[in-house]
Amino acid sequence: MARSTARAAAAKREQILEAAILRFGRQSYEDTSLRAIAADVGIDVAHVHRSFGSKELLFADAVRATTRPERFLGGPPGLLAARLSAEILVRQAMHDNGEVGPLDILMRSLSSREASRILHDSTLADFIEPISKMTYPSSARRASMIAAVLLGIGVLRDILRIEPLLDTEDGEIQQLTIQLLKVLIGDRPHDVAAGAAEGDNR
Amino acid sequence: MARSTARAAAAKREQILEAAILRFGRQSYEDTSLRAIAADVGIDVAHVHRSFGSKELLFADAVRATTRPERFLGGPPGLLAARLSAEILVRQAMHDNGEVGPLDILMRSLSSREASRILHDSTLADFIEPISKMTYPSSARRASMIAAVLLGIGVLRDILRIEPLLDTEDGEIQQLTIQLLKVLIGDRPHDVAAGAAEGDNR
DNA sequence: GATTTAGCGCAACGCGTGTTGACTAATTTT
DNA sequence: AAAATTAGTCAACACGCGTTGCGCTAAATC
Numbered sequence: 001m002a003r004s005t006a007r008a009a010a011a012k013r014e015q016i017l018e019a020a021i022l023r024f025g026r027q028s029y030e031d032t033s034l035r036a037i038a039a040d041v042g043i044d045v046a047h048v049h050r051s052f053g054s055k056e057l058l059f060a061d062a063v064r065a066t067t068r069p070e071r072f073l074g075g076p077p078g079l080l081a082a083r084l085s086a087e088i089l090v091r092q093a094m095h096d097n098g099e100v101g102p103l104d105i106l107m108r109s110l111s112s113r114e115a116s117r118i119l120h121d122s123t124l125a126d127f128i129e130p131i132s133k134m135t136y137p138s139s140a141r142r143a144s145m146i147a148a149v150l151l152g153i154g155v156l157r158d159i160l161r162i163e164p165l166l167d168t169e170d171g172e173i174q175q176l177t178i179q180l181l182k183v184l185i186g187d188r189p190h191d192v193a194a195g196a197a198e199g200d201n202r
Numbered sequence: 203m204a205r206s207t208a209r210a211a212a213a214k215r216e217q218i219l220e221a222a223i224l225r226f227g228r229q230s231y232e233d234t235s236l237r238a239i240a241a242d243v244g245i246d247v248a249h250v251h252r253s254f255g256s257k258e259l260l261f262a263d264a265v266r267a268t269t270r271p272e273r274f275l276g277g278p279p280g281l282l283a284a285r286l287s288a289e290i291l292v293r294q295a296m297h298d299n300g301e302v303g304p305l306d307i308l309m310r311s312l313s314s315r316e317a318s319r320i321l322h323d324s325t326l327a328d329f330i331e332p333i334s335k336m337t338y339p340s341s342a343r344r345a346s347m348i349a350a351v352l353l354g355i356g357v358l359r360d361i362l363r364i365e366p367l368l369d370t371e372d373g374e375i376q377q378l379t380i381q382l383l384k385v386l387i388g389d390r391p392h393d394v395a396a397g398a399a400e401g402d403n404r
Numbered sequence: 405g406a407t408t409t410a411g412c413g414c415a416a417c418g419c420g421t422g423t424t425g426a427c428t429a430a431t432t433t434t
Numbered sequence: 435a436a437a438a439t440t441a442g443t444c445a446a447c448a449c450g451c452g453t454t455g456c457g458c459t460a461a462a463t464c
Contacts, residue, residue: 003411003460012411028313030232033451044413046454051411055452110361111230111313120362128364140366144358145378148367152354156346159312160322162330164342165350176347179385184378205430205441214441235421246443248424253441257422 013051015041021062025100029059029112059109060118067102067126077134077188081181085174088150091158092168102126103154110155123147136186146184153177215253217243223264227302231261231314261311262320269304269328279336279390283383287376290352293360294370304328305356312357325349338388348386355379 004012019040023032034055038048052058072083091101106123109115131143153173157165165173206214221242225234236257240247254260274285293303308325311317333345355375359367367375 003458005461006410009411028315030451031315034453035451045452046414047412049453108313110357111310113230113233116362120364123358123362124364128366141374142378144364144366145355145375145382147364148354148358149351149382150354151357152350152352153347155312155353155357156325156350160318160325162322162326162346162349164330164346172343173347176344176386180347180351180382183381183385205428207431208440211441232421236423237421247422248444249442251423 012041012043016043016048016051017058017061017065020058021066021100021105022098024059024062024108025066025104027108029109029115034058056114056118059115063105063118063122066100066105067122069126069130071102073130073134077185080134081178081185084146084150084181085177088154088177089168089174091154095158103151104158107151107154107159135184136188142184142186146181149177149180149184214243214245218245218250218253219260219263219267222260223268223302223307224300226261226264226310227268227306229310231311231317236260258316258320261317265307265320265324268302268307269324271328271332273304275332275336279387282336283380283387286348286352286383287379290356290379291370291376293356297360305353306360309353309356309361337386338390344386344388348383351379351382351386 016037019037020032023037023040034048035045037058038045041048048058049055052061072080072087075083087101088103091103094101095104106119109119127147128140128143131146132138132140135142135146153165156162168174218239221239222234225239225242236250237247239260240250243250250260251257254263274282274289277285289303290305293305296303297306308321311321329349330342330345333348334340334342337344337348355367358364370376
């Protein structure tokens, strides 16, 4: 065998991306080899490489595919803290289902030199920038601090596997996280429950 | 030349460790090669390797040498938040002086598979455990969350170089950080200023 | 149906890594 | 002063990596 139909080829490209996402969601950029991804799909390394141009481009595509800001951007701003903390803490469940969340890839490849430029850009554009508009006062700094809190918790839990953070059955961690986020999000002056009425440009 | 005196050899071992600390404080475990460290000291790779047994052991020694919990453990508990936030934010200055702080190595090699076991143990023993005793209520979870906040800020600033966090001239970031830490440290019931009087076993 | 195109595998290149064995020369030890 | 130990080098090994040239074959295109 040597060639498949055009549509089948596109589907295979998708399979490669899927396999890459799973790998990058579990291991660092360096620990993930194109050969392993190829083996997952059952094809040759060369094909993986050529389908995306380079390892770095494949990684960038994987990051792009798992970044879905809508997840936490929708809904009333009053519940932003709750939604963000859920995003971090629910991931355990996703992980077991083989899903890869937006923060997974970021966390695993933080300290990779080649990956960090891509991660920088994605973090800034897809998280900090949109979140900026949801703090009061609107502030890229507060948004960055929010990212810091979420990332820090994620890293300690999922990368370093610090035991005290692993058990989330009771809601203590979630409760603390929400408290922290609320400090950073700040209070809108007239934000009781109707919330999203004033000066909100979404 | 081929051999030096016993004391000179011990000094050279110290030089190797020093060079390793500088490297590990700037680059990830993977990006730091024994050859580079050897070149810094002006000796052969083999000698670096044999002096410490393996790259992993050298790394462990570097972590141990830069971990000095006394830095933030001393002093009245009421000022803990301020001291911890300073530890994170002052690092810019240290960095320029060629010093390597306790968090630098941790941050840089977070996502390295080989390094993570060492980092896990060090974080737990040298940070979370002692900090646990300084929260109210005393809690490993709160201590872990403190570590998460500090690490998150450090990572976003120094690894991802997220711009909004780079400028710390005005005190906003520090102020926000202190607010967050205070939430996690909690309030001792009768802690006004005399502070360290009651039930404190230090 | 002939010709061009493109999916895909095979094999190899070049590079950088941690690690090891052999060897040398100088310092300790006896 | 002889013998044993050891700091240190040189060269090489084995491995894994991303990447690339080449060729084959089936699908597109005409």
